[in-house]
Amino acid sequence: MEGIPLMGFLALGAVMFLIGAVGVTMKRNPIVIFMCIELMLNAANLTFLAFARYHETPLLGMISRENTVMNGQMAVVFVMAVAAAEVAIGLGIIMAIFRTKDSIDIDEMNILRG
Amino acid sequence: MPELMDPSMPAGLNLVWMILLLPLAGFLFQAAFGRIIERAFGPALGRRILGFMAVIPIAVAFVIGCILVTHIANQPSDARVAISTWFDWINLQSIHIPFELRVDPLSLTMVLIITGIGALIHLYATGYMAADKDYPRFFTYLNLFIAFMLMLVLGNNLALVFIGWEGVGLCSYLLIGFWYEDIENAKAANKAFIVNRIGDWGMALGMFLIAVVFASSQNLLGGETRYLSFDVILPLAQQVVGEWGGAVVWAIPLLLFIGAVGKSAQFPLYLWLPDAMAGPTPVSALIHAATMVTAGVYLVTRCHVFFEMSAFAMGTVAVIGCFTAIFAATIAWGQYDIKKVLAYSTVSQLGFMFLACGVGAFSTGMFHVTTHAFFKALLFLGAGAVIYAMAHNQDLRNYGGLRKYMKITYFSMLMGWLAICGIPIWAGFWSKDDILGKVFASNDYWHAQGWAINPVVLWAIGLVTAVLTAAYMTRMFWLTFFSGEERWRNLPDPQHTHRPHHVHAHTAHHDEDPDEHGFFLETVEEEGHHDHHDLGPTHEPREVKPSMWFPLVVLAALSTVGGLILSGGYPVTEVFGVHTTNLFKEWNAVSAQPSVLPSKELFQVSHSTEAVLILLSIAAGLAGILWNRARYKKGVPKNEDTKLRRFAGSQWGYDNAMYQAFVNAGGKLSEASYKLFDKGIIDTLLVNGVPWLVASTGKLFRKTQSGYARSYAMAILIGALAIASYIFYSVSR
Numbered sequence: 001m002e003g004i005p006l007m008g009f010l011a012l013g014a015v016m017f018l019i020g021a022v023g024v025t026m027k028r029n030p031i032v033i034f035m036c037i038e039l040m041l042n043a044a045n046l047t048f049l050a051f052a053r054y055h056e057t058p059l060l061g062m063i064s065r066e067n068t069v070m071n072g073q074m075a076v077v078f079v080m081a082v083a084a085a086e087v088a089i090g091l092g093i094i095m096a097i098f099r100t101k102d103s104i105d106i107d108e109m110n111i112l113r114g
Numbered sequence: 115m116p117e118l119m120d121p122s123m124p125a126g127l128n129l130v131w132m133i134l135l136l137p138l139a140g141f142l143f144q145a146a147f148g149r150i151i152e153r154a155f156g157p158a159l160g161r162r163i164l165g166f167m168a169v170i171p172i173a174v175a176f177v178i179g180c181i182l183v184t185h186i187a188n189q190p191s192d193a194r195v196a197i198s199t200w201f202d203w204i205n206l207q208s209i210h211i212p213f214e215l216r217v218d219p220l221s222l223t224m225v226l227i228i229t230g231i232g233a234l235i236h237l238y239a240t241g242y243m244a245a246d247k248d249y250p251r252f253f254t255y256l257n258l259f260i261a262f263m264l265m266l267v268l269g270n271n272l273a274l275v276f277i278g279w280e281g282v283g284l285c286s287y288l289l290i291g292f293w294y295e296d297i298e299n300a301k302a303a304n305k306a307f308i309v310n311r312i313g314d315w316g317m318a319l320g321m322f323l324i325a326v327v328f329a330s331s332q333n334l335l336g337g338e339t340r341y342l343s344f345d346v347i348l349p350l351a352q353q354v355v356g357e358w359g360g361a362v363v364w365a366i367p368l369l370l371f372i373g374a375v376g377k378s379a380q381f382p383l384y385l386w387l388p389d390a391m392a393g394p395t396p397v398s399a400l401i402h403a404a405t406m407v408t409a410g411v412y413l414v415t416r417c418h419v420f421f422e423m424s425a426f427a428m429g430t431v432a433v434i435g436c437f438t439a440i441f442a443a444t445i446a447w448g449q450y451d452i453k454k455v456l457a458y459s460t461v462s463q464l465g466f467m468f469l470a471c472g473v474g475a476f477s478t479g480m481f482h483v484t485t486h487a488f489f490k491a492l493l494f495l496g497a498g499a500v501i502y503a504m505a506h507n508q509d510l511r512n513y514g515g516l517r518k519y520m521k522i523t524y525f526s527m528l529m530g531w532l533a534i535c536g537i538p539i540w541a542g543f544w545s546k547d548d549i550l551g552k553v554f555a556s557n558d559y560w561h562a563q564g565w566a567i568n569p570v571v572l573w574a575i576g577l578v579t580a581v582l583t584a585a586y587m588t589r590m591f592w593l594t595f596f597s598g599e600e601r602w603r604n605l606p607d608p609q610h611t612h613r614p615h616h617v618h619a620h621t622a623h624h625d626e627d628p629d630e631h632g633f634f635l636e637t638v639e640e641e642g643h644h645d646h647h648d649l650g651p652t653h654e655p656r657e658v659k660p661s662m663w664f665p666l667v668v669l670a671a672l673s674t675v676g677g678l679i680l681s682g683g684y685p686v687t688e689v690f691g692v693h694t695t696n697l698f699k700e701w702n703a704v705s706a707q708p709s710v711l712p713s714k715e716l717f718q719v720s721h722s723t724e725a726v727l728i729l730l731s732i733a734a735g736l737a738g739i740l741w742n743r744a745r746y747k748k749g750v751p752k753n754e755d756t757k758l759r760r761f762a763g764s765q766w767g768y769d770n771a772m773y774q775a776f777v778n779a780g781g782k783l784s785e786a787s788y789k790l791f792d793k794g795i796i797d798t799l800l801v802n803g804v805p806w807l808v809a810s811t812g813k814l815f816r817k818t819q820s821g822y823a824r825s826y827a828m829a830i831l832i833g834a835l836a837i838a839s840y841i842f843y844s845v846s847r
Contacts, residue, residue, distance in 0.1 A: 021827075021831050024824065024827045024831075025824045025825075025827050025828040026824065027824075028824075033823075106822070106823055106824065107822055109821075109823065110820065110821025110822055112819070112821050113820050113821025113822075
């Protein structure tokens, strides 16, 4: 891991994010869309972690790896918690939609169009 | 009425307020109680009471007018002006307009004409209108008219004159459209009202201009702000207006003259007067011959100082008057309707009055107003009697030989006819000859002033007009009373045919029990026999009832000797070297004498020339009479209905042209502006355009609201990318 430069993680995060974004905009199945959203969130998480690892902030002036501020890592935990909650609600919504419309095709959920 | 007393006036002169208030009281009485009395006493008795109550205020006002004349006449000639103020009407810092009346020879002359002839015509109307269903309404309007007319002539400031001016216009409108159920009458009333607006516009502007000019002058005595009062503006006019100089000098008189042209039916605004004949005949006699239409001459005479300062304005007045005189005379020659003949004759005679005023002979113009009031009221009332006797048929071609049936009317109208033709000793001669003489005599003066048209040309036109006047009046007179045959006997029997189109005024005569009796002079019991069928072979005309012929006789007497008495035989006596008092001129000296123009140099003519002029004007009258007597001796000639006569009768196409130019073109202009502004800008651009803009903008952006979550996501993405790029870009720079 030491040999991989920061730019590699960032590039991977960007590619993952783009794949997720393209998937969100292109896919019609909400399950796949959720997966893509997860992909985007994880791309963000990866970026957080990469920055956290490469730009450590010392805690109260101590120069020790064990004593760094874990800001980036903490953000990832929060993101994962939010993502989990979001998936739970999202899947609930999808279930409700499926019960009323017998379909979960995202393009049929367009009754809010102008 | 103690509150009316003005301590500065001689006590007797405060009676002038009674002159104004009596007709007003009459109006209020008729308006408030007319219907009630008619219902309470029944039409027959109720109408007699109402008729009595309508005549009495006017007659009493006439008596008071006579009393005032005697008061004033005792004063020296230049002290015959008194002003009575009742209350402040408008009192601002910048202008003060009190409610004030002016008693002077000019206003009293008009008061005597208005109330004297007015009372006679009211009396006549009680007979003429006896069977009309709207009897109280008629006298309500008629009394109101007298009140406004008196306000016009008695008011001491232009604002009060303007109230009267508009008020008589209103009453004229109401009375022309008195039989409003016929749409033609309503249209005629509208025409009169609308055409008069043009004149009133000029009058109002002239008034404002006078106020502005005087308000900015330093010549007024300390604190005097009555910028419209005659006793302030007339003596100072020459000084104040002279200081301004420039366009104001001719603008003031010409604006006032526009008012006079409208009210006195001069070319180019005369067209309402012939149509005004749609009103009942007493109205035509009172308003459209004797009084209201002379208001313009009164205004010019009252404000003569303003006119005198501008030779251009005087010339305009004279030329317009002269042209109107001959123009209307030729039109009268082409009319078959007895009232229309008289209407155009009135326009023509009014032209004579303005011609006189235009050369500076204001007193002579007023004299013609007076004599014209005598004989034209007489002729109109006589025509009304004829119309009444002929079942409201007004076509000269259906008359003939009426002399046999209506002796009193015939004899009275004979006097009126001789008067208007200008035959010596009858009233019209003295005034018309005096006008023509004055026009001729003023030639040198106005020529030196640089008039484009010399007065001698105007005199020649006036002389031709005198011939034409005698000609068309003889035509009317002969076709009515002489010319052998009784032409109505040749008409188809009305029992089997439809009612002729022109018998329109007749509709008012059927619904109630007609009071065919005369009013308090009535002695003869008459059956309403001729009013209830149309003219036909079995028709027998009858002399009208006493309440109608009595005014005719009085006016006939005035038309016969009135002119001679008032003028004292001037100018004939001068030719013979006899000195008599020209009562009228002497009486009116203070108000109608030229005050700017040099009265000595103005009218210069030798006695021999004067004699020739007099002979010429007599010859003109005689020529007209002989010419048309020969022509109509045996009834309507075969070549009567020529193209030329029809063209003349249609006002030489003028009315039609004006209709095309203003009514039709105005309608088209309105339509175009309606299409452009109302339809185009307001409706299309604003009312429909704004919602359209909102809707189409919404439509454009609505496409983004597809309802597809992915496209929203895409938009968010693109937006986020755009913002991110921008941030990166600005950071990296």
